[in-house]
Amino acid sequence: MIKGLDVRANERQFIELKEYIDSIRQSQGILMQTLHKAQEIFGYLPIEVQKFIAHEVDVPLAEVYGVATFYTQFSITPKGKHKIGVCLGTACYVKGSQLVLDKLSKELKVSVGETTEDNEFTLEATRCLGCCGLAPVMMIDGDVYGKLEPKKIPEILAKYKD
Amino acid sequence: MDKVNVTINGITVNVPKDYTVLMAAREAGIDIPTLCFLKDINEIAACRVCVVEVDVKGVPMRNLPASCVLQVQDGMNVRTNTPKVRSAVKMNVELILANHNRECLTCLRNGTCELQKLCDELGIDDIEFQGAKREAKIDNLSYSIVRDSSKCILCGRCVSTCRDVQGIGILDFTKRGFKTEVAPAFDFSMKDVPCVYCGQCIQACPVAALRERSYIDDVWDAIDDPEKFVVVQTAPAVRASLGEEFGYPVGTDVTGKMVAALKRLGFDKVFDTNFSADLTILEEGTELLSRVTNGGKLPMITSCSPGWIRYCELNYPEFLDNLSTCKSPQQMFGAIVKSYYAEKEGIDPSKIVSVSVMPCTSKKTEANRPEMEVDGYRDVDYSLTTRELGDMIKRARISFTKLPDEHTDSILGDYTGAGAIFGATGGVMEAALRTVADILTGKDLDSIEYQAVRGIEGVKEASVVLPIGGVDTEVKVAVAHGTANAAKVLESVKAGEKDYHFIEVMACPGGCVHGGGQSHVSAKARLDVNPKINRANALYELDRSLPKRKSHKNPEVMKLYEDYLKEPNGHLSHKLLHTHYVKRDSYIVEQEEEFAKMLEKLDK
Numbered sequence: 001m002i003k004g005l006d007v008r009a010n011e012r013q014f015i016e017l018k019e020y021i022d023s024i025r026q027s028q029g030i031l032m033q034t035l036h037k038a039q040e041i042f043g044y045l046p047i048e049v050q051k052f053i054a055h056e057v058d059v060p061l062a063e064v065y066g067v068a069t070f071y072t073q074f075s076i077t078p079k080g081k082h083k084i085g086v087c088l089g090t091a092c093y094v095k096g097s098q099l100v101l102d103k104l105s106k107e108l109k110v111s112v113g114e115t116t117e118d119n120e121f122t123l124e125a126t127r128c129l130g131c132c133g134l135a136p137v138m139m140i141d142g143d144v145y146g147k148l149e150p151k152k153i154p155e156i157l158a159k160y161k162d
Numbered sequence: 163m164d165k166v167n168v169t170i171n172g173i174t175v176n177v178p179k180d181y182t183v184l185m186a187a188r189e190a191g192i193d194i195p196t197l198c199f200l201k202d203i204n205e206i207a208a209c210r211v212c213v214v215e216v217d218v219k220g221v222p223m224r225n226l227p228a229s230c231v232l233q234v235q236d237g238m239n240v241r242t243n244t245p246k247v248r249s250a251v252k253m254n255v256e257l258i259l260a261n262h263n264r265e266c267l268t269c270l271r272n273g274t275c276e277l278q279k280l281c282d283e284l285g286i287d288d289i290e291f292q293g294a295k296r297e298a299k300i301d302n303l304s305y306s307i308v309r310d311s312s313k314c315i316l317c318g319r320c321v322s323t324c325r326d327v328q329g330i331g332i333l334d335f336t337k338r339g340f341k342t343e344v345a346p347a348f349d350f351s352m353k354d355v356p357c358v359y360c361g362q363c364i365q366a367c368p369v370a371a372l373r374e375r376s377y378i379d380d381v382w383d384a385i386d387d388p389e390k391f392v393v394v395q396t397a398p399a400v401r402a403s404l405g406e407e408f409g410y411p412v413g414t415d416v417t418g419k420m421v422a423a424l425k426r427l428g429f430d431k432v433f434d435t436n437f438s439a440d441l442t443i444l445e446e447g448t449e450l451l452s453r454v455t456n457g458g459k460l461p462m463i464t465s466c467s468p469g470w471i472r473y474c475e476l477n478y479p480e481f482l483d484n485l486s487t488c489k490s491p492q493q494m495f496g497a498i499v500k501s502y503y504a505e506k507e508g509i510d511p512s513k514i515v516s517v518s519v520m521p522c523t524s525k526k527t528e529a530n531r532p533e534m535e536v537d538g539y540r541d542v543d544y545s546l547t548t549r550e551l552g553d554m555i556k557r558a559r560i561s562f563t564k565l566p567d568e569h570t571d572s573i574l575g576d577y578t579g580a581g582a583i584f585g586a587t588g589g590v591m592e593a594a595l596r597t598v599a600d601i602l603t604g605k606d607l608d609s610i611e612y613q614a615v616r617g618i619e620g621v622k623e624a625s626v627v628l629p630i631g632g633v634d635t636e637v638k639v640a641v642a643h644g645t646a647n648a649a650k651v652l653e654s655v656k657a658g659e660k661d662y663h664f665i666e667v668m669a670c671p672g673g674c675v676h677g678g679g680q681s682h683v684s685a686k687a688r689l690d691v692n693p694k695i696n697r698a699n700a701l702y703e704l705d706r707s708l709p710k711r712k713s714h715k716n717p718e719v720m721k722l723y724e725d726y727l728k729e730p731n732g733h734l735s736h737k738l739l740h741t742h743y744v745k746r747d748s749y750i751v752e753q754e755e756e757f758a759k760m761l762e763k764l765d766k
């Protein structure tokens with residue numbers, strides 16, 4: 001179970017979101033716009049934020065949740081401090097990036113799209129990162145790691161652990 | 163409306179230009195198969211079972227359009243039975259079946275499943291696709307509704323019904339692609355969402371993905387236990403639908419056979435909720451008069467429908483004081499059985515098992531509300547739906563159609579026409595007016611049919627001039643059925659646009675006759691028959707056939723007051739027959755209190 005959002009600590013963010021919703025009330029399709037804004041403000045869309053949106057936009061929570069889980073740019077769970085993106089583009093895949101991804105998943109004890117319990121890492125699969133010569137490739141935050149092998153993973157992860 | 167000519171399978175029909183091809187085909191006597199289509203409610207072309215081949219003035223349309231949403235055009239030529247159509251429809255159904263739990267033999271909807279019937283009609287004899295299936299999740303935690311994702315075919319009929327008809331929106335399409343699931347937000351259990359358990363989603367579901375939680379086994383156990391004294395009550399609307407389980411036309415009154423079947427099932431006493439409907443009128447009518455004359459909270463709103471009560475508690479807590487404090491007829495009946503009846507007959511109330519048969523799934527949750535008991539005895543132990551009773555009768559192998567008509571037992575089985583019409587929208591209002599008008603005028607009025615509150619219009623209004631405190635007063639009433647209509651009425655009261663004395667609300671469209679526990683009527687059958695109208699007519703006919711048509715003329719109810727309760731709204735009545743309501747929160751988050759405070763602050 002994900003820990004609930006600290007409502008009081010995020011009051012400013014809620015106010016910002018409400019001001020945004022009030023500013024677009026007249027336009028059409030405000031649910032999508034609101035979700036984008038909320039994702040930007042909070043970094044993810046926990047139940048508290050979706051419940052707030054349902055209340056403000058006056059749509060059932062199930063509808064908000066339906067849209068939020070349909071589009072991949074929205075996230076229901078918080079993102080970790082470090083974002084790992086493993087390339088599953090054709091070149092990387094042929095060079096074994098799936099094995100790299102599996103190793104990461106095992107080391108971090110999360111599936112693709114999830115965040116570790118300590119909120120340190122979010123593991124994601126990406127499309128081509130544009131450096132196929134280095135395949136298989138992954139990125140952690142801004143850093144690129146090429147010519148990967150599963151056995152190199154623990155060493156790389158260690159650099160990001162305090 | 164302008165009309166256009168459309169040719170379907172060589173037959174030309176002249177239809178209004180806003181018709182869909184599907185409706186035009188019906189005019190031509192051609193039956194296009196459908197699955198996700200639910201007229202006026204779910205017309206979304208999702209299942210692709212109704213596809214047809216079309217050309218307009220010789221120009222073929224691209225692909226095969228879905229006839230449920232394709233508007234007719236002049237000169238359109240439609241073919242529904244070509245090799246291309248047959249193979250596409252068959253393929254589309256096979257694809258649906260590939261991800262469907264096909265254990266038909268052990269399925270609750272075996273025999274009433276619309277998908278099963280479609281497979282038969284289309285001659286599906288093999289499912290080539292042996293792919294992955296969605297994860298099966300069964301949520302049976304609520305008292306009323308079971309959701310089974312393995313049976314769901316993503317037709318969206320429940321989604322549209324809950325969101326658009328009832329204005330609630332518990333279920334929606336969540337996630338995407340193969341992982342798509344019709345579910346409540348955040349995968350909450352049906353137990354923990356602001357669902358009113360009306361069961362209209364069950365009525366909309368073509369398969370068994372949504373169904374009632376069954377208490378049949380508990381009832382058999384009670385019947386088979388020689389220590390237990392098992393009594394049963396049947397709601398007004400049940401008798402207008404039960405016959406459908408045995409092939410009778412929609413809206414056939416089968417009261418006599420229903421009573422005979424219940425006796426043969428082994429219930430020790432067969433009573434009638436119509437009796438406690440009459441009792442409700444005495445209590446509620448008296449409460450209304452007292453509120454009107456003593457300056458109590460108005461408008462008073464009926465409290466018979468547990469779905470409506472939950473809706474009000476969840477969405478309009480500011481109206482809780484407007485709700486009549488009367489328990490629903492189901493609960494009143496239970497409370498009387500284990501007090502008055504037990505005392506009269508010298509039966510230990512702890513030995514009594516109180517069973518109800520209801521047109522309703524919300525009644526199951528109501529029966530389980532913690533406060534619905536007196537002196538530690540539950541008012542109602544098990545609440546069954548009309549469908550569950552049908553299943554029990556079939557399982558006992560009783561030939562329902564051959565049963566004689568039998569009468570309910572005394573001393574809780576007599577009823578008047580006023581009690582009988584409780585099952586139709588407007589029925590409680592009409593029954594109350596019959597009694598209140600008699601009391602206020604001091605006469606035995608002959609004019610007792612209040613046509614203005616009958617029928618299936620969403621919100622009905624009427625006014626009656628009655629002498630209150632010696633002054634002729636215009637008593638204004640409203641009747642709403644379906645929670646979306648209830649919201650409309652409440653909003654108009656809130657805005658000060660309307661000032662009613664008395665409002666009747668039923669959670670289900672059409673009232674109890676169209677409750678979530680009634681016999682299934684397929685989407686196709688609904689094109690020809692309106693169960694709301696047919697079943698209501700059965701009850702109004704029953705009303706007309708009865709010698710007594712006013713609740714205060716019910717001899718058994720009057721005896722109950724004479725011997726036991728003494729007077730309506732008296733001390734004992736309050737203990738047994740009245741209740742209270744609470745504001746309910748929904749989708750509770752970890753810091754719910756903080757969250758509510760913040761919402762309130764920001765709303766200002």
